Amino acid sequence: MSPELFSHRLIFVTGKGGVGKTTVALALGLAAAAAGRRTIVADIQGSGEQQEAELAPGLFRLSVDPQSAMDEYLLVKVPGPAAQLLRQSRLFAAFAMATPGMRELLCMGKLWELAQFERRTPDADAYDLVVVDAPASGHGAAILRTPRTFADIAQVGPIAHQAQTIAATLRDPEFTAVVAVSTAEEMPVNETLELRDALATGPDPLELQAVILNARYPDRFTTAQASAIAAALARTPAPADGVRSALSVALTEHARARREAAQAQRLSAAFGPRLLTLPYLFEPAIELPQLRRLAAELSP
Numbered sequence: 001m002s003p004e005l006f007s008h009r010l011i012f013v014t015g016k017g018g019v020g021k022t023t024v025a026l027a028l029g030l031a032a033a034a035a036g037r038r039t040i041v042a043d044i045q046g047s048g049e050q051q052e053a054e055l056a057p058g059l060f061r062l063s064v065d066p067q068s069a070m071d072e073y074l075l076v077k078v079p080g081p082a083a084q085l086l087r088q089s090r091l092f093a094a095f096a097m098a099t100p101g102m103r104e105l106l107c108m109g110k111l112w113e114l115a116q117f118e119r120r121t122p123d124a125d126a127y128d129l130v131v132v133d134a135p136a137s138g139h140g141a142a143i144l145r146t147p148r149t150f151a152d153i154a155q156v157g158p159i160a161h162q163a164q165t166i167a168a169t170l171r172d173p174e175f176t177a178v179v180a181v182s183t184a185e186e187m188p189v190n191e192t193l194e195l196r197d198a199l200a201t202g203p204d205p206l207e208l209q210a211v212i213l214n215a216r217y218p219d220r221f222t223t224a225q226a227s228a229i230a231a232a233l234a235r236t237p238a239p240a241d242g243v244r245s246a247l248s249v250a251l252t253e254h255a256r257a258r259r260e261a262a263q264a265q266r267l268s269a270a271f272g273p274r275l276l277t278l279p280y281l282f283e284p285a286i287e288l289p290q291l292r293r294l295a296a297e298l299s300p
């Protein structure tokens, strides 16, 4: 991974559902922390850690949800009893949350706050880098646009001002980077190309800083070897079940590797040196040791 990526303050990791966004966000976080950057990986599902929790030395994790982002915003921005009243007002909460895009704006506001050297939240330490485990591509691109949209609609007032500030940092390519995760399959590759195009259009165009091809299958056999395996399978009598199934597995894996090669080629043609590949890990679960292996491949 080019060291330049880790010099950003905010890295958005997005991609099709299930391609490995969470895995890659954590691996990037580990790589950045290992390179000495105090890093937090934040997701916007609001289902994980509600407090900033340390996962590994220099690597923290947080789940951002709109409700607590709003509570915190009111606490910091609105003085005294008024905030208390607003926070307790279910009508106000219901109204705010029903405003289209408000949830996204609140989440973006919190992510932006995390990325400030001067944290708005009292007693909070600063991070060098915030890695966002963002929602799947379509929604991921939309959430990046929310502050700009709000700024354009509201124009004046505290929300517009806040949204303008956030939008300005998002369109600053030194501050914010967007990374797409894909697997070497047709639909995820299509979605990655669509994401690139969606980000490039509109008033604040963004570029994909890197594309990570995750979970690439090993390509173990040449075409000649695969033919030899197929021939051996045809010669092997049915009673030798173990041998037959081992040969079939090898052929299936070979077929998959070849299908993946064609899709990897599409990504490579589109992104050239910005494309990085992570291997498929044949492990029962991806936990810290496995994440460290992936992080080693992403290290600057």
Ligand SMILES: Nc1ncnc2c1ncn2[C@@H]1O[C@H](COP(=O)(O)OP(=O)(O)OP(=O)(O)O)[C@@H](O)[C@H]1O
Pocket (backbone or CB within 6 Å): 016, 017, 018, 019, 020, 021, 022, 023, 024, 136, 214, 215, 216, 278, 279, 280, 281, 282, 283, 285, 286
């Ligand atoms: N390189 C890899 N090798 C093997 N398994 C992997 C790899 N990367 C991810 N996985 C596994 O694939 C599954 C999906 O990964 P992950 O949860 O990171 O995807 P996601 O894009 O965040 O999904 P969602 O869209 O649901 O949030 C998980 O079980 C994860 O452990």
Ligand SMILES: [Mg+2]
Pocket (backbone or CB within 6 Å): 021, 022, 023, 133
């Ligand atoms: Mg995920």
